[in-house]
Amino acid sequence: MANFVRVIQPGLSTTVQDLGRPNHQIEGFPESGAMDRFSYKLANLLVNNHRNSASLEFVSTGPTLRFACDSFIALTGGKVNATLNDQPILQNEVVEVAEGSILKIGPVIEGNYGYLAFSNGGVITQPVLDSRSTTLRTKMGGLDGRALETGDTIPIRDSVVMPSLSSRKIVIKSEKVTEIHFVKGPHWEMFSKKTQEQFQSEIYQISEQMDRMGYRLNGPKLEVPKKSLLSEGTVLGNIQITRDGSPIALLADRQTTGGYPVIGTIIRADLNRFVQMKQGQQFKFVLTDIDTAVEKLVQQQKVINDTFEKWYAGRYIEPIGPIRRNAIKISRLIRANK
Amino acid sequence: MMDYSYFQVNEQSLEVEFPEQINVEENKLIQNIARELIEQKAVGVTGVIPAYHTLTVNFDFDLTSFKELVNQIDEIIVNSNELTKTGRSIIELPVFYSPKYGPDLEDVAKFASISVEELIKLHSGTDYFIYMMGFLPGFAYMGSVPEKIAMPRLEVPRKSIAPGSVGIAGAQTGMYPVESPGGWRILGRTPVKLYDPARPQLKYRSGDYIRFVPIDAEEYRRIQQLDAADKYSLKVIKEGDIDNG
Numbered sequence: 001m002a003n004f005v006r007v008i009q010p011g012l013s014t015t016v017q018d019l020g021r022p023n024h025q026i027e028g029f030p031e032s033g034a035m036d037r038f039s040y041k042l043a044n045l046l047v048n049n050h051r052n053s054a055s056l057e058f059v060s061t062g063p064t065l066r067f068a069c070d071s072f073i074a075l076t077g078g079k080v081n082a083t084l085n086d087q088p089i090l091q092n093e094v095v096e097v098a099e100g101s102i103l104k105i106g107p108v109i110e111g112n113y114g115y116l117a118f119s120n121g122g123v124i125t126q127p128v129l130d131s132r133s134t135t136l137r138t139k140m141g142g143l144d145g146r147a148l149e150t151g152d153t154i155p156i157r158d159s160v161v162m163p164s165l166s167s168r169k170i171v172i173k174s175e176k177v178t179e180i181h182f183v184k185g186p187h188w189e190m191f192s193k194k195t196q197e198q199f200q201s202e203i204y205q206i207s208e209q210m211d212r213m214g215y216r217l218n219g220p221k222l223e224v225p226k227k228s229l230l231s232e233g234t235v236l237g238n239i240q241i242t243r244d245g246s247p248i249a250l251l252a253d254r255q256t257t258g259g260y261p262v263i264g265t266i267i268r269a270d271l272n273r274f275v276q277m278k279q280g281q282q283f284k285f286v287l288t289d290i291d292t293a294v295e296k297l298v299q300q301q302k303v304i305n306d307t308f309e310k311w312y313a314g315r316y317i318e319p320i321g322p323i324r325r326n327a328i329k330i331s332r333l334i335r336a337n338k
Numbered sequence: 339m340m341d342y343s344y345f346q347v348n349e350q351s352l353e354v355e356f357p358e359q360i361n362v363e364e365n366k367l368i369q370n371i372a373r374e375l376i377e378q379k380a381v382g383v384t385g386v387i388p389a390y391h392t393l394t395v396n397f398d399f400d401l402t403s404f405k406e407l408v409n410q411i412d413e414i415i416v417n418s419n420e421l422t423k424t425g426r427s428i429i430e431l432p433v434f435y436s437p438k439y440g441p442d443l444e445d446v447a448k449f450a451s452i453s454v455e456e457l458i459k460l461h462s463g464t465d466y467f468i469y470m471m472g473f474l475p476g477f478a479y480m481g482s483v484p485e486k487i488a489m490p491r492l493e494v495p496r497k498s499i500a501p502g503s504v505g506i507a508g509a510q511t512g513m514y515p516v517e518s519p520g521g522w523r524i525l526g527r528t529p530v531k532l533y534d535p536a537r538p539q540l541k542y543r544s545g546d547y548i549r550f551v552p553i554d555a556e557e558y559r560r561i562q563q564l565d566a567a568d569k570y571s572l573k574v575i576k577e578g579d580i581d582n583g
Contacts, residue, residue: 022384022385022396023376023384023385024385025385025386025387025396026372026376026385026386026387026388026471026543026544027471027475027476027540027543028471028472028473028474028475028476028477028540029475029538030475031385128538129538129539138474138475138516138533138535138538139535140475140535140538145535183346183347183348185347186345186347186353186355229358230358230360230389230390230391231389231390231470231472231479232353232389232390232391232392232394233353233387233388233389233392233393233394233472234387234394235347235348235351235394235396236348236351237348238347255472255473255474256387256471256472256473257387257389257470257471257472257473258472265347265348265351267348267349268348268349268350290346290348290349290404293348293349294349294399297349297399
């Protein structure tokens with residue numbers, strides 16, 4: 001049995017992503033990694049992977065894949081109507097996939113980015129500078145530094161083992177996002193009181209210039225501080241005010257340094273919701289402080305951790321998932337003999 | 339003792355800020371803090387970005403905290419007198435200065451009211467300190483270019499600059515590791531591949547010095563061929579290294 005999935009249709013821009021290479025920003029390499037870290041981590045958790053196992057990230061339209069081996073998969077993030085061998089499958093839960101199956105993900109109906117995780121360690125392309133994440137701009141990582149193409153083979157591991165299989169699901173409420181919280185940026189004080197207030201009272205809109213590097217926002221232009229700045233290191237979620245007064249939120253593939261003033265930084269707990277906002281969607285920036293931001297992120301991670309602990313504690317309670325290699329084969333034999 | 343302060347950028351990032359200036363001593367201290375955090379394998383530090391006058395530190399708040407890191411960095415700074423005495427690495431980078439590869443060579447010479455030969459001598463006669471990497475993988479922000487030839491960047495940036503191009507922007511100088519749009523005044527080109535996606539490890543890092551060595555067309559071709567066959571390595575000079583450890 002060959003251990004890979006074959007790309008039948010690649011989707012719009014499907015890339016291999018993990019948690020990126022933050023330790024190489026010192027050399028000017030973008031951090032990269034999954035745009036929606038919450039959904040990415042959830043997908044890995046569902047298939048019993050390490051949190052940094054590589055998955056496929058798709059945007060707008062997902063890929064169609066044929067499995068050359070057995071696997072367990074999980075689909076998270078943007079809402080899709082995926083099918084496995086033409087049968088609808090659910091998101092946010094583990095799905096057992098037999099060799100030869102065809103997974104069709106199709107368009108993303110809500111949100112932008114979706115994640116497909118494979119059990120037994122995820123996508124196992126060769127890591128580049130400590131990460132499997134693809135950075136398209138520098139042609140690095142993933143599959144030769146590019147998005148998937150028809151005919152590609154994506155290396156994964158054959159897998160027939162999944163403890164507490166039937167309980168591996170989670171309900172994610174979809175919610176209308178109208179507020180994005182931020183903390184004061186390193187250059188907050190450079191902006192006038194009036195501009196600071198304007199930034200919080202205006203309605204902003206995701207513009208058509210949105211990609212893995214950042215989202216440019218439409219809205220009334222802010223007054224830009226006259227003083228020019230020396231470049232500084234960037235942080236995921238920084239909101240820069242460009243020379244024409246419009247904000248750009250810096251995301252996974254951002255440049256490692258930037259010279260525009262940073263008015264604020266989107267809090268991590270809201271970043272997942274932010275990257276899933278579609279072009280044209282409107283929202284307001286709401287100021288918060290670091291302690292609240294930390295508390296919110298801890299709460300968000302707790303959802304994931306508690307769920308995992310529940311599964312782990314329940315791994316010997318019926319129904320037990322296939323926990324031995326032969327379990328599936330045995331169950332197939334039993335089914336065949338019925 | 340240099341003045342500095344801390345700023346927490348988000349839940350898991352902080353910035354150490356020094357006075358806003360382009361200053362080798364200040365930047366060396368920043369580079370040293372960055373290297374110490376990496377070499378000590380400081381618990382919970384996921385990545386650092388040294389820049390001209392700032393150091394960005396990303397961390398995992400399950401493993402460390404803003405307060406903990408402030409204490410650690412304070413301690414590194416207190417002990418930094420020892421660190422800044424370590425020697426310097428100078429990396430020699432061959433450059434073919436010619437109008438063909440350096441479309442702004444003649445303009446910059448005119449700006450400085452000197453001959454092209456004198457310009458080449460001036461630009462290659464200084465060892466440039468790498469203050470930071472950014473913009474692109476391996477794009478080194480270096481200084482300082484002799485005042486006389488420090489021509490400001492182009493009014494309208496070029497749509498495409500060839501990889502290996504060496505240019506100046508005011509007092510800054512640097513090389514483009516990959517093809518990119520850009521507004522720096524291009525004086526020449528190095529035959530050495532500065533960035534290869536297949537082998538992305540870089541040949542220099544911030545805190546190093548770069549010395550441009552003028553070469554001719556023949557040498558350019560020779561090095562280019564050697565480099566393509568993976569048989570060329572840059573000359574590195576270690577100077578005044580008093581760190582015997």
